[in-house]
Amino acid sequence: MIQIECPFCGKRDQSEFSYGREGQITFPALNADENSWYDAVFLRKNTYGRQIETWQHTHGCRSWLLVERDTVTHKIFSVKLAHTDWQEQIKKTT
Template sequence: MLQIDCPHCGKRPENEFHCGGQSHIQRPALDCSDEEWGDYMFNRDNPKGDSAERWRHSFGCGRWFNMVRSTVTHEIKAIYRMTDPRPEIKA
């Protein structure tokens, strides 16, 4: 089981958390085309390697945070608050 270091509560077991999908998605302008809106609503990246994801500490503080995690090894590379930019990860 993964141990996730909540930026608000500290290290907790993975089963206390819920993944909310891809992070840093920008909502399009109100006057966007149907294709742009459909892309925003339904298409997400599915990388092999590092992925920026939103996570919620569901059975703890209830707050959201971002995590960069390898989709291959499940290694957690970075955890940061929702308002912080994605950190640069050195290979």
């Protein structure tokens, strides 16, 4: 069972978190064309190896996180807050 280092709560068991989706997806503008929405919603890289993915600390501070994880070894390389401003602020305070 992997552990994830939540920037607010510290190292916690995977069971406190929910997996979100692949983190490299950039959702297009709400009025973008159908093809770019189709790509964002339905096409997945299904990476073998290192990838960025979103997780939520559901049973904790409820932050959405960007987790860089190896899908083969489950090794986690980095965890940061998905909210860009919050991540900046937490960097400053720590």
